[in-house]
Amino acid sequence: xxxxxxxxxxxxxxxxxxxxxxxxxxxxxxxxxxxxxxxxxxxxxxxxxxxxxxxxxxxxxxxxxxxxxxxxxxxxxxxxxxxxxxxxxxxxxxxxxxxxxxxxxxxxxxxxxxxxxxxxxxxxxxxxxxxxxxxxxxxxxxxxxxxxxxxxxxxxxxxxxxxxxxxxxxxxxxxxxxxxxxxxxxxxxxxxxxxxx
Amino acid sequence: xxxxxxxxxxxxxxxxxxxxxxxxxxxxxxxxxxxxxxxxxxxxxxxxxxxxxxxxxxxxxxxxxxxxxxxxxxxxxxxxxxxxxxxxxxxxxxxxxxxxxxxxxxxxxxxxxxxxxxxxxxxxxxxxxxxxxxxxxxxxxxxxxxxxxxxxxxxxxxxxxxxxxxxxxxxxxxxxxxxxxxxxxxxxxxxxxxxxxxxxxxxxxxxxxxxxxxxxxxxxxxxxxxxxxxxxxxxxxxxxxxxxxxxxxxxxxxxxxxxxxxxxxxxxxxxxxxxxxxxxxxxxxxxxxxxxxxxxxxxxxxxxxxxxxxxxxxxxxxxxxxxxxxxxxxxxxxxxxxxxxxxxxxxxxxxxxxxxxxxxxxxxxxxxxxxxxxxxxxxxxxxxxxxxxxxxxxxxxxxxxxxxxxxxxxxxxxxxxxxxxxxxxxxxxxxxxxxxxxxxxxxxxxxxxxxxxxxxxxxxxxxxxxxxxxxxxxxxxxxxxxxxxxxxxxxxxxxxxxxxxxxxxxxxxxxxxxxxxxxxxxxxxxxxxxxxxxxxxxxxxxxxxxxxxxxxxxxxxxxxxxxxxxxxxxxxxxxxxxxxxxxxxxxxxxxxxxxxxxxxxxxxxxxxxxxxxxxxxxxxxxxxxxxxxxxxxxxxxxxxxxxxxxxxxxxxxxxxxxxxxxxxxxxxxxxxxxxxxxxxxxxxxxxxxxxxxxxxxxxxxxxxxxxxxxxxxxxxxxxxxxxxxxxxxxxxxxxxxxxxxxxxxxxxxxxxxxxxxxxxxxxxxxxxxxxxxxxx
Numbered sequence: 001x002x003x004x005x006x007x008x009x010x011x012x013x014x015x016x017x018x019x020x021x022x023x024x025x026x027x028x029x030x031x032x033x034x035x036x037x038x039x040x041x042x043x044x045x046x047x048x049x050x051x052x053x054x055x056x057x058x059x060x061x062x063x064x065x066x067x068x069x070x071x072x073x074x075x076x077x078x079x080x081x082x083x084x085x086x087x088x089x090x091x092x093x094x095x096x097x098x099x100x101x102x103x104x105x106x107x108x109x110x111x112x113x114x115x116x117x118x119x120x121x122x123x124x125x126x127x128x129x130x131x132x133x134x135x136x137x138x139x140x141x142x143x144x145x146x147x148x149x150x151x152x153x154x155x156x157x158x159x160x161x162x163x164x165x166x167x168x169x170x171x172x173x174x175x176x177x178x179x180x181x182x183x184x185x186x187x188x189x190x191x192x193x194x195x196x197x
Numbered sequence: 198x199x200x201x202x203x204x205x206x207x208x209x210x211x212x213x214x215x216x217x218x219x220x221x222x223x224x225x226x227x228x229x230x231x232x233x234x235x236x237x238x239x240x241x242x243x244x245x246x247x248x249x250x251x252x253x254x255x256x257x258x259x260x261x262x263x264x265x266x267x268x269x270x271x272x273x274x275x276x277x278x279x280x281x282x283x284x285x286x287x288x289x290x291x292x293x294x295x296x297x298x299x300x301x302x303x304x305x306x307x308x309x310x311x312x313x314x315x316x317x318x319x320x321x322x323x324x325x326x327x328x329x330x331x332x333x334x335x336x337x338x339x340x341x342x343x344x345x346x347x348x349x350x351x352x353x354x355x356x357x358x359x360x361x362x363x364x365x366x367x368x369x370x371x372x373x374x375x376x377x378x379x380x381x382x383x384x385x386x387x388x389x390x391x392x393x394x395x396x397x398x399x400x401x402x403x404x405x406x407x408x409x410x411x412x413x414x415x416x417x418x419x420x421x422x423x424x425x426x427x428x429x430x431x432x433x434x435x436x437x438x439x440x441x442x443x444x445x446x447x448x449x450x451x452x453x454x455x456x457x458x459x460x461x462x463x464x465x466x467x468x469x470x471x472x473x474x475x476x477x478x479x480x481x482x483x484x485x486x487x488x489x490x491x492x493x494x495x496x497x498x499x500x501x502x503x504x505x506x507x508x509x510x511x512x513x514x515x516x517x518x519x520x521x522x523x524x525x526x527x528x529x530x531x532x533x534x535x536x537x538x539x540x541x542x543x544x545x546x547x548x549x550x551x552x553x554x555x556x557x558x559x560x561x562x563x564x565x566x567x568x569x570x571x572x573x574x575x576x577x578x579x580x581x582x583x584x585x586x587x588x589x590x591x592x593x594x595x596x597x598x599x600x601x602x603x604x605x606x607x608x609x610x611x612x613x614x615x616x617x618x619x620x621x622x623x624x625x626x627x628x629x630x631x632x633x634x635x636x637x638x639x640x641x642x643x644x645x646x647x648x649x650x651x652x653x654x655x656x657x658x659x660x661x662x663x664x665x666x667x668x669x670x671x672x673x674x675x676x677x678x679x680x681x682x683x684x685x686x687x688x689x690x691x692x693x694x695x696x697x698x699x700x701x702x703x704x705x706x707x708x709x710x711x712x713x714x715x716x717x718x719x720x721x722x723x724x725x726x727x728x729x730x731x732x733x734x735x736x737x738x739x740x741x742x743x744x745x746x747x748x749x750x751x752x753x754x755x756x757x758x759x760x761x762x763x764x765x766x767x768x769x770x771x772x773x774x775x776x777x778x779x780x781x782x783x784x785x786x787x788x789x790x791x792x793x794x795x796x797x798x799x800x801x802x803x804x805x806x807x808x809x810x811x812x813x814x815x816x817x818x819x820x821x822x823x824x825x826x827x828x829x830x831x832x833x834x835x836x837x838x839x840x841x842x843x844x845x846x847x848x849x850x851x852x853x854x855x856x857x858x859x860x861x862x863x864x865x866x867x868x869x870x871x872x873x874x875x876x877x878x879x880x881x882x883x884x885x886x887x888x889x890x891x892x893x894x895x896x897x898x899x900x901x902x903x904x905x906x907x908x909x910x911x912x913x914x915x916x917x918x919x920x921x922x923x924x925x926x927x928x929x930x931x932x933x934x935x936x937x938x939x940x941x942x943x944x945x946x947x948x949x950x951x952x953x954x955x956x957x958x959x960x961x962x963x964x965x966x967x968x969x970x971x972x973x
Contacts, residue, residue: 005882007878146202
């Protein structure tokens with residue numbers, strides 16, 4: 001959960017981009033990194049395996065500015081998408097404040113999306129986190145591809161909780177910031193509720 | 198959404214390439230990149246195509262765009278690879294060199310950054326764009342502020358650009374560094390340079406003359422002094438330097454005259470001490486000089502005049518210069534030393550010499566040598582140090598004494614003491630008449646040897662030198678060749694290099710077996726570029742990139758013999774089984790296949806959207822363990838992040854901490870500590886991490902370390918005191934906790950719930966006291 005550093009007067013929140021392999025999680029972060037002012041972002045750490053898959057995690061710290069005298073920082077993470085990197089995903093989910101589930105719109109990846117979102121819920125539950133208590137949004141990525149499944153179909157399969165969802169083409173940047181704003185809003189709302197509670 | 202269908206364009210381009218219609222393929226990629234200008238894979242492919250259609254300028258632009266894109270997204274290594282591809286096409290591109298320098302700088306790799314920046318500066322300079330060179334050299338000097346060679350380049354570019362005064366300023370700064378470092382030869386060179394720009398600078402002229410004297414180059418010093426004379430500079434100092442030059446040349450009469458001229462130019466009242474010192478110098482040269490004797494009132498006491506030299510009485514009437522020649526241990530004459538600061542230096546040298554003597558006495562030669570080198574670094578002509586070093590080497594490695602013996606001989610020859618000079622040379626000859634330094638000094642070459650019937654018959658000087666050093670006896674016995682091993686070595690190296698080149702060519706283009714050739718003829722040219730690119734990636738350490746290309750090639754063309762060398766270099770499995778599996782996979786792309794290589798190929802297809810996508814899972818044995826992944830990640834991070842990038846390590850530390858990787862988090866925060874400005878943040882985060890780890894004692898210590906920092910921000914101090922107190926309370930160290938709570942109250946009595954805490958602590962301490970009293 002969000003970690004408040006009183007000395008530095010910072011609130012650090014953790015947002016994880018989750019989704020099946022090659023769905024565009026790293027591309028989201030890369031686009032955000034490129035499109036953000038240097039002063040508002042830290043160094044992006046992104047390492048890839050020989051097959052250009054994310055190695056362990058990508059990490060991008062963002063500075064959202066002051067909220068009630070506290071500097072609010074969003075740490076964006078991606079998880080490795082392949083099924084067999086579950087141990088890494090569990091670790092990265094620790095202390096998560098918000099999740100962006102990135103779905104691959106291609107028909108061929110339909111089942112992989114379902115498998116991945118179920119895996120996400122399982123991993124949250126395994127850590128004693130009620131999936132409904134964690135703010136999350138869904139991004140339907142790769143909307144520009146000809147074999148993209150209609151959004152309604154994806155929504156029916158993936159968005160059973162009726163969370164905010166966004167269409168995107170991460171490669172061109174479409175929908176990337178909308179998604180980020182969507183999750184940021186939910187995380188900050190939760191933070192405010194927590195502070196009020 | 199973008200109107201252009203990327204997949205269709207890629208597929209069309211691929212077909213055109215296969216048909217050999219490269220010009221149209223280029224058009225497809227260009228169209229695609231209009232819609233997706235940041236698609237690096239397409240940029241790279243387009244660059245490859247441009248090369249094949251002889252549009253190298255466009256290829257360079259594409260590579261640069263890809264490099265720029267990689268750099269923007271933080272993939273610096275890939276950016277470097279792309280820029281280097283471009284650089285292969287145009288090595289002398291100043292802008293490319295500059296971009297590479299900037300990239301390496303971002304990666305925190307100083308050495309290659311400096312190399313590429315300086316290349317860029319030079320290339321811009323060659324084009325007359327000196328302002329660009331200047332700007333680049335400023336960046337270089339930010340990286341390497343103390344390197345004289347870089348400062349010198351910077352100075353030169355400033356001068357070339359017409360910034361004369363700035364250039365002089367840089368050279369002046371440079372000579373100060375060289376002075377401190379005792380690099381006298383370079384110092385002389387840069388004094389000369391300043392004088393070329395500013396010939397009337399008397400101060401520099403004097404410094405240069407002084408430096409030449411220090412180097413024992415009396416004729417050059419005289420030349421410089423003459424020039425000063427011509428410019429009307431004729432003060433006491435000029436005559437002093439002149440006198441010292443004459444001493445070095447053995448022209449003692451002239452030296453005395455110069456010293457006397459110097460005295461005339463000094464003020465009797467203000468410079469009394471200097472005048473006395475000068476007369477004493479005169480007496481060191483000419484102990485019977487009446488003017489000096491009279492002035493010092495010491496006319497009848499010769500032994501006192503020569504008090505600086507502990508010398509045998511029988512030789513007291515010879516000149517001091519000659520005394521020096523036979524003096525082994527005594528204080529060195531002042532003739533070769535600088536004036537002014539020289540007495541302080543003398544005394545310092547004397548102490549070092551004494552220490553060296555003690556080390557020699559106890560057989561600790563290495564330390565003795567280090568001491569002597571301290572002196573010789575500052576005064577390469579120091580006779581006592583040189584002789585002591587000869588003494589050390591004489592005992593252990595006589596041949597190493599030879600350069601010093603030669604130097605001693607030179608100095609004494611310069612002093613006019615030819616007997617002493619010859620004695621040193623004689624000793625050098627006795628040690629090793631064939632020593633290269635000695636041969637060089639004596640001007641002996643192969644021709645001399647032939648005429649003199651010398652034992653070795655060297656032809657190549659380098660070989661001869663090495664041979665003579667390593668195996669003097671063998672040199673005498675060997676006839677031909679003089680240095681066979683070296684020849685063989687050189688030959689081998691060359692041959693290997695050639696083989697390497699040939700091999701590369703074969704790998705890329707060549708020798709496709711006849712039975713495959715017919716089929717593979719068209720694609721061979723097609724894959725040549727990509728194979729070359731893979732080879733390049735491999736050479737530049739980007740194995741991942743090379744693998745990717747190989748996988749792509751194998752997916753597109755199946756297993757070709759031409760790929761074998763690359764597969765071997767990549768350490769890919771290339772067994773017959775694998776190969777057949779590969780062929781099968783190539784023939785039937787839908788087959789899931791088991792070959793790791795074809796898994797990679799398929800993944801690549803997915804990424805590039807060429808074909809239908811499919812999830813690929815490796816076999817259980819291929820799945821790396823978490824530890825392996827994490828190790829690889831840490832290794833990658835180490836390569837990507839400079840240790841001094843405190844902000845990045847701070848963020849990464851938080852990331853690790855959040856994941857529960859506490860030791861890794863602590864290691865990151867340790868790195869943050871290197872940055873003084875972030876030390877408080879680092880201690881704070883270390884304390885938080887240790888608290889989460891359950892090590893409260895250590896956490897308290899980190900808070901205390903933070904609180905001990907100077908100029909600690911009050912808000913941080915408040916929080917650290919409060920947090921430390923909370924931990925101490927948990928540890929039941931109430932009195933200490935109370936102290937920290939009190940500190941908080943002193944700064945801000947309303948801070949969080951500190952009032953409550955204070956009250957609670959007092960109650961707990963009171964309860965303990967009462968309990969103890971009851972128990973008692």
